[in-house]
Amino acid sequence: MNKVTNNINRRNFLGLTIAGSSAVFLSARVNVRDVLAQTVRVRPNIADLLPNSPQLNALKAGVEAMKKLPDTDFRNWTRQAKIHDDFCPHGNWFFLPWHRAYLYYFEQICRQASGSPDFMLPYWDWTTSPRLPASFWGEDNPLMNTTRQNTPNSEARAENVGQNVINSILAIKDFYTFGSGFATEQRPPQPRRTGQLEGTPHNYIHGSFIRGNMGSFMSPLDPIFWLHHANIDRLWGRWIRQNPGRMPNDPVWLDFEVGTFFDLQGSQVKKKVSALLDNYDLGYRYPDQPEKAFKIGKLTNLKENAPLGLFVKSNINGIARTDESLTVDVPETPETLDKAIEKIAATDLKSNASLPTLRLTVELDKPGNSQTSVRVFINAPDTESELSVDSPSYVGTINFFEMSHNHSDMTGDSSTMNTTADERTFLLDATKTIQKLSKSKLFGSLQDAKVSIVPVLTGDVSDATPAQINLNGFQFEIIK
Ligand code: C2O
Numbered sequence: 052m053n054k055v056t057n058n059i060n061r062r063n064f065l066g067l068t069i070a071g072s073s074a075v076f077l078s079a080r081v082n083v084r085d086v087l088a089q090t091v092r093v094r095p096n097i098a099d100l101l102p103n104s105p106q107l108n109a110l111k112a113g114v115e116a117m118k119k120l121p122d123t124d125f126r127n128w129t130r131q132a133k134i135h136d137d138f139c140p141h142g143n144w145f146f147l148p149w150h151r152a153y154l155y156y157f158e159q160i161c162r163q164a165s166g167s168p169d170f171m172l173p174y175w176d177w178t179t180s181p182r183l184p185a186s187f188w189g190e191d192n193p194l195m196n197t198t199r200q201n202t203p204n205s206e207a208r209a210e211n212v213g214q215n216v217i218n219s220i221l222a223i224k225d226f227y228t229f230g231s232g233f234a235t236e237q238r239p240p241q242p243r244r245t246g247q248l249e250g251t252p253h254n255y256i257h258g259s260f261i262r263g264n265m266g267s268f269m270s271p272l273d274p275i276f277w278l279h280h281a282n283i284d285r286l287w288g289r290w291i292r293q294n295p296g297r298m299p300n301d302p303v304w305l306d307f308e309v310g311t312f313f314d315l316q317g318s319q320v321k322k323k324v325s326a327l328l329d330n331y332d333l334g335y336r337y338p339d340q341p342e343k344a345f346k347i348g349k350l351t352n353l354k355e356n357a358p359l360g361l362f363v364k365s366n367i368n369g370i371a372r373t374d375e376s377l378t379v380d381v382p383e384t385p386e387t388l389d390k391a392i393e394k395i396a397a398t399d400l401k402s403n404a405s406l407p408t409l410r411l412t413v414e415l416d417k418p419g420n421s422q423t424s425v426r427v428f429i430n431a432p433d434t435e436s437e438l439s440v441d442s443p444s445y446v447g448t449i450n451f452f453e454m455s456h457n458h459s460d461m462t463g464d465s466s467t468m469n470t471t472a473d474e475r476t477f478l479l480d481a482t483k484t485i486q487k488l489s490k491s492k493l494f495g496s497l498q499d500a501k502v503s504i505v506p507v508l509t510g511d512v513s514d515a516t517p518a519q520i521n522l523n524g525f526q527f528e529i530i531k
Contacts, residue, residue, distance in 0.1 A: 091336050091344065094285075097173040097278055098180045099338075107186055110173065113165030114274050115193035125313040126160045132271035138311060139268065141453065142243020142476070143234035144227065144299070147287050148327040149309040150280050155333050156312040156320070157277060163315060171335065174281035177256060178217050181206040187275055196273035198263025208509055210440050210448055211255035211424065219447075219483065220247045221290050225408040225530045226297055226353060228478045229290055233353075235303055242474040244412070247447060248290075250477045253283055254450035258421045259509045266421055268453055285337040288330055291347050292340075298328060300350030358528035359407070360388045362497070365414070365524035373518040376431065376438055376505035381527070384498050391529045392497050395482055396489035408530040411481040413504070416473050416521035417451050423518040424509045425449040429484050430493050431503040438505050443487035447479040450509075474523070481527070497527065 100107040120127040140149050154172060162170040175184055187194040188203045210216065223229040223246075232244030245254070256279055257265050264272040271277065291298065299305075310321030330336060331344035362384045371377035391407050398404050413427055428444040431437070440448070488494035502525050506518035 091331050091334055091342070092169075092171050094171045094281055094335050094337055095173045096338060097175050097184045097186065100173060100186070102186065105167065105169070106171070106173065109165040109167035109170040110161070110274075111193050112167070113161035113163075113170060116164035116166075117161065118193060125317045126164060129272065131157060131160070131313075132269050134312060135271045135276075136268045138237060140234070140237045140309075141231075141249065142245040143231050143237075143239065144304060145234060145237050145307065145309055145324070146231045146246075146249055147283075148322075148324045149237065151284050151287070151327050151330070151333075152309050152312060152322045154277060154280055154284060155322075155327075156314060157271075158335075159315050160313070161277075172281050173278055174285050174337065175275065175278035176282055176285075177207045177212045177252065177279075178214055181209075181212060183261065183275060184278070194274045196264055196275070199265065199273065200262040201260055205260070207256060207260050211259075211450060211509070212252045216251060216448075217286065219480070220251065221286065221293050222483075223247060223290075223408070223480045224294055224297055225356070225410060225480065226299055226351070228408060228410050228480050228530075229294075230287065232476075232478060233301075233303075237307075237309065242414075242476050244476045244478055245449075246478050247480065248283065248286060250449050251447060253279075254452040255424070255448075255509070258452035259424065259450055262421065266452065284330070285339070288337060288340060291328075292345060295346075295348035296351055298347065298350050299353045301353060305350075356531045358410075358530055359391055360385045361526050361528045362388070363524065363526045365526075367522050367524055369522045371425075371504050371506055371520050371522065373506055373508060376428075376503045377522055378431065378501050378503040379522070379525070381497055381500045381502065384496075384527075388527075388529055389496065392485065395485045396494055398486060400483065400486045400490065406482060409481045409485055410528045410530055411446060411479045411502070412476060412526040412528070413449065413479065413502075414474065414476050414523040414525065415449070415504075416523065417475050418506065418518060418520050420508065420518055421451055422509050423451065423506050423520060425520050426505050426507060427479060428503040428505075429481060430488055430500055438503070443491045443493060444484065444503075446481045446484045449475075449477045449479075451475065 095106055117126055117131065118128040122129060134153065140146050158172045162168065182204065183201060185203065189195055220229065227233060227246060229246050229248055231246040231249050257270060261275065264270055265276060305325040307324050308321035309324060311319045314320045326332065329347050362382055364379060364382050367379055369377045369379060395406055395409060398406055415425065426438065426440065426448050427446040428438060428442065429446060431442065431444040485494060504520065504522055506520040508518045
């Protein structure tokens with residue numbers, strides 16, 4: 052498309068609100084659809100966009116135009132954020148497909164608003180670029196958000212977004228442990244079961260690193276939200292390629308319609324999860340994906356992979372404080388599991404043998420300070436100074452998001468509401484930890500094992516209420 056067309060599209064977009072002329076609006080839409088139908092287009096890395104590049108200018112123009120629309124228009128910036136506040140699922144398996152669909156519709160609206168038919172939503176890869184992109188700072192910049200608590204020089208911590216943690220998250224074989232747990236509703240009343248992609252880098256960037264709007268369910272008010280989620284979406288795409296056939300085939304998931312979004316005509320729409328599994332079907336890919344669509348592989352019956360058994364320890368009610376870990380013994384474990392654990396312990400880290408996943412589920416109360424990360428260990432050494440992420444005992448780091456929001460769709464008696472709102476359940480893959488411990492001769496059997504948690508403050512702002520975290524329980528499961 053040439054410049055002239057771009058300008059016309061842009062004028063149509065802004066003109067519509069004033070004139071309300073849907074005829075003009077529809078003709079603009081056809082252009083976009085034609086382009087979409089032809090190719091799978093690439094969402095760029097924001098780090099690759101030069102300051103005055105057409106793609107970055109298009110993003111700015113799109114965001115600016117959406118912010119200028121009256122709040123009666125469905126494309127208005129705040130109304131788009133409200134979709135998230137009203138509907139976003141967190142802590143369950145609809146997290147990934149819902150946010151993929153949300154971005155899909157947003158990208159079309161922002162493209163039209165930008166007047167650039169070539170517009171593609173960029174992604175922010177915080178692993179390789181741990182500072183919030185420079186193009187998102189500065190006065191009179193539509194990409195700026197003044198509620199952010201980080202600075203242009205703040206760097207996201209490697210513990211939560213670094214290459215090592217991302218590699219180990221992508222290597223998780225169990226879908227729930229990777230992408231959050233089973234649910235039958237988008238926002239079920241039961242506690243969240245947050246997987247590691249959501250619970251480690253995703254929550255950290257929202258609730259610990261950026262905060263302000265990003266720390267709340269109105270987070271899409273900050274333009275960086277969209278690029279943050281494009282990166283989460285890209286990592287889901289990588290996981291699928293790296294773990295073929297590991298995605299669930301449950302009709303509860305495949306036939307579920309996530310929503311509710313606005314399409315370009317302003318109609319409220321939902322989208323089936325089955326139509327969201329492959330991003331090529333949606334007309335886009337990321338630079339790290341091949342040009343040609345790849346098969347996502349056959350889906351898995353996760354029920355057949357149901358936990359071999361579990362050992363649970365609940366009602367612990369122990370408190371861990373900054374630099375003061377809480378250690379709890381693993382209870383008597385069923386014999387049926389010993390073989391599976393022995394196999395894991397006996398398998399070298401570098402071996403290609405396919406192992407079951409040892410999932411460690413941790414139940415916590417959300418902390419008073421959103422900048423609290425919780426490190427989880429198995430058989431940690433007694434010396435506090437050795438409780439570091441480099442220890443063979445280290446399992447993973449948990450982060451929190453959405454500290455104080457009251458769901459607008461939550462009704463009913465407030466005591467139940469409070470209990471539910473304060474509980475946070477996280478799923479961690481402990482398979483490699485067992486292998487590392489065994490290699491260092493620090494693991495005998497799970498019966499003799501202990502679990503430790505320690506909260507750490509991650510902020511670069513010292514407003515700090517000291518980190519303190521309540522452990523309610525934990526659970527081990529073996530998943531085939
Ligand atoms: Cu629904 Cu990262 O937020």
